Amino acid sequence: MTQKRVAVIGAGYTKFDEHWDKSLRDLATEAGGKALADAKMEGKEIQALFVGNMSGGRFIGQEHLAALAVDQAGLTPIPATRCEGACASGALAFRKALLSIQAGEHDIVMAAGAEKMTDIKGEAAVAALMGAGDHEWESAIGLTFSGLYALIARAHMKQFGTTREQLAMVSVNNHKNGALNPLAQHPYTVSLEDVLTSTMISDPLRLLDCSPITDGSAAVVLASEEAVKKLGIENPVWILASGQASDTLALHDRKSFTEMAATKFAAKTAYTKAGLTPEKIDVAEVHDCFSINEILAIEDLGFCKKGEGGKFVEQGKIAIGGERPINTMGGLKSIGHPVGASGIRQIIDLTTQLRGRAGKLQVNGAKVGLAQNVGGSGATAVVNILGVE
Numbered sequence: 001m002t003q004k005r006v007a008v009i010g011a012g013y014t015k016f017d018e019h020w021d022k023s024l025r026d027l028a029t030e031a032g033g034k035a036l037a038d039a040k041m042e043g044k045e046i047q048a049l050f051v052g053n054m055s056g057g058r059f060i061g062q063e064h065l066a067a068l069a070v071d072q073a074g075l076t077p078i079p080a081t082r083c084e085g086a087c088a089s090g091a092l093a094f095r096k097a098l099l100s101i102q103a104g105e106h107d108i109v110m111a112a113g114a115e116k117m118t119d120i121k122g123e124a125a126v127a128a129l130m131g132a133g134d135h136e137w138e139s140a141i142g143l144t145f146s147g148l149y150a151l152i153a154r155a156h157m158k159q160f161g162t163t164r165e166q167l168a169m170v171s172v173n174n175h176k177n178g179a180l181n182p183l184a185q186h187p188y189t190v191s192l193e194d195v196l197t198s199t200m201i202s203d204p205l206r207l208l209d210c211s212p213i214t215d216g217s218a219a220v221v222l223a224s225e226e227a228v229k230k231l232g233i234e235n236p237v238w239i240l241a242s243g244q245a246s247d248t249l250a251l252h253d254r255k256s257f258t259e260m261a262a263t264k265f266a267a268k269t270a271y272t273k274a275g276l277t278p279e280k281i282d283v284a285e286v287h288d289c290f291s292i293n294e295i296l297a298i299e300d301l302g303f304c305k306k307g308e309g310g311k312f313v314e315q316g317k318i319a320i321g322g323e324r325p326i327n328t329m330g331g332l333k334s335i336g337h338p339v340g341a342s343g344i345r346q347i348i349d350l351t352t353q354l355r356g357r358a359g360k361l362q363v364n365g366a367k368v369g370l371a372q373n374v375g376g377s378g379a380t381a382v383v384n385i386l387g388v389e
Helices: 024-038 056-060 065-072 089-102 122-132 145-160 164-178 192-196 225-231 261-274 291-300 309-314 331-335 342-354
Strands: 006-013 049-052 080-083 108-116 200-202 215-224 237-246 283-285 368-375 380-387
Touching: 006 024, 006 089, 006 225, 006 342, 024 065, 024 108, 024 215, 049 065, 049 089, 056 108, 056 122, 065 080, 065 108, 080 089, 089 108, 089 215, 089 237, 089 342, 089 368, 089 380, 108 342, 122 145, 145 200, 145 291, 164 192, 164 291, 164 309, 164 331, 215 225, 215 342, 237 261, 237 342, 261 291, 261 368, 261 380, 283 342, 291 309, 291 368, 342 368, 342 380
Parallel strands: 049 080, 049 108, 283 368
Antiparallel strands: 006 215, 006 237, 108 215, 237 380, 368 380
């Protein structure tokens, strides 16, 4: 069955940072305003709002965030829905916005993501994030996500010979790109030695292998093909496909520690819907919450064979100008990771690339982009593919 064509026509995100002087509503309003301005809209055209947020209750004591967002935007009484899928909440909001248009329910909608994580102490933020894992079998016994991903990294190193240096090269590449992104939380370069000698967090993962705790918001405006024509949009970025899949919540129940089955299934769905193969992807945004996860993504998205992700990074294939440029604006590692917003931010950075507006970070000739957003240690995965004509 032929699905309705849907495009991204407006996009914008706040600076990702520790925003001591801004509230969640401030950040969400700012991002929404940027997306509307980019779409050349006032806001009255929006027919529905989908908001990605992981844990507003634990971070700032505020639930019912979709109602708050639509209220602050002055868009009542349109329907507003919060979407939660741990760190994949943003991509879920984007996917639900897409599906609402494809179902014929709406023509123009906004998908947004927001998280305010720094209003509580670091250990409390780590505890809140572990809500994305299995409480009874993981967090209750002291495991953290750095610990879970360290187990994954050790398994990958043992099974495939992935090296500590290859893990570090992920961070080096992403910081190199993020250094040129003014909206990044950590816009500076790091050397291989910097990563390898940074503070040990959970062996083998060090501080510079880990994405930071971040405040920020991001928003996009989606429109049906009919609305795109009616509005006279000259540079739509079409959504070619979207896939979502799940895996076990607890890491110990997985068939393999060295792959993310949800990513593989979501990618297969998206590739099939788009009629594309991995070789056709010009640029990708992947979920580098920890350096090992980027290596897993490279493999599970089909950019190389299983076990060869470390070599793929070491050979420079993820660099701008490489075989498969990845996280060209800095990724979660350099830009930051306000968990509810990262999936939307990925879509925006792809949109910037596909519009040819990435400046010094531009991937020449980019026509097709892929975004992979992961929740927890891989229990949720969403893969979206975008393209321009």
